[in-house]
Amino acid sequence: MLSFVGLGLYDGEDISLKGLRKIREADHIFLEGYTSRLMGIKICEMEDQYGKTVTVLGREDVEQHPDTILEYAKEGPVVFLTGGDPMVSTTHADLRIRAAERGIKTEIIHSSSIISAVCGLSGLQNYRFGKSCSVPYPTENWFPLTPYETISANLKLNLHTLVYLDIQSERYMSVPEAVRLISAMAEKKNEPLPKLFIGIARAGSENPTVIAGNAETLVNADFGPPLHVLVVPAELHPIEEDYIRTFAGYHD
Template identity: 55%
Template sequence: MLTFIGLGLFDENDISLKGLEAIKNADMVFAEFYTSCLMGSNIERLEELYGKKVNVLSREDVEISPDWLAEAKDKNVVFLTGGDTMVSTTHVDLRLRAKDLGIDTKLIHGASIASAICGLSGLQNYRFGKSSTIPHPYTSSRGVTVISETPYDTIKLNKEHNMHTTVFLDIDKDKGYMTVNQALELLLKVEDKRGEGVMEDAIVVGIARAGSDVPVVKAGYAHTLKDEDLGEPLHILVVPASLHFIEAEALVKLAGAPESILEGLDD
């Protein structure tokens, strides 16, 4: 049996009682923290709570050569991830691989950033379109710095359909955790290059350390928010489309957005 367990948003205490019980009953515990991680905890604290060794997997171990899956053929194995267990496509693929090997699977969900965004900002969950991820820039073989324009295109498409965009920020073992500031700088560079008005005068929302006792939620115009200090990671960015009056009021009262965004809205 292979049980996928979402650990929640911030630290070891976010896990569900059902998830904790499953870990304590497991023969082997595996985890990956490259798609997301618990910034308020570490492996030592997880192992202390579980009373089990946690085998941390690399991206290659999960996506290319998941040989460890064979352990679940005759053992009770759990696989841990930050947030909810099936938000990442990588985890869906892993579940399908297990099925192909004749391994039964089970899901134990955890709190997800997808729902936390709505709770913290007041934006309505049914108004979100396709999400995107901003990767760190890289240097091409010609020595040119390359900035991905895919997130810009996703925001543009969602805005055309009047839908909000969740923008995940890159986690890189060498370049570290991308901040909202870096993400906005990259989007604004694409705006300067293409001039399509996607980020011009755009209201954006930056969220840091969701799930902690002191999350930070700040809303404002992109050119202004890029200079705001949201503190330690993890960060996530939201680019809303047009705002319902309640959403706009929530951004003003809960996230410090300028009251000018309320002008012209129907209540």
């Protein structure tokens, strides 16, 4: 059995009771550590909470070399932990398909996700979001424009955009960094910069930061420690506008 268990958004208290029971019943526990991170708990603290060893996996371990996980799952209960909800990332769906092809039974223990948390923290209505995108750190010879193109396409359809920010080994993109990069993309495309952004930091914690405003406002704002995520709103519904005025410091 291979159980995909969501850890939620921030710390060790976000996991469901069902997920915690699956961990305690498992012979082996793996943690996917590349699509998201729980900033409110360390691996050693997880192991203390679970009473078991947690093996951290990189992208190549899951996407290219999943045999160890699958072989263990053929013999007994295995838990595959992920930040947020397990099936938000396509790499996790691929692992479940591979398990099914080997005749391994699977199950999903869902948890809170940034997708729903963003709606609660920003007040933006969930059915008004279009395609999401990610802003990566550029390299010397690579500066992708796809994130801006996705945002622009959504705005033309009057849809909001959820923008994921790059996570590297010990480097976490901040909202101000992301806004600067999107500004550079717009300049390279010779197209206008979105008029409004909403930055969110530490969703799921006791003290999340939510700030709405134009590019200059967010570039100069202090969002504090990671993880950060960005939203580019389309035209606001009156309730959405009231919400960000009340809870995100927005003003014209």
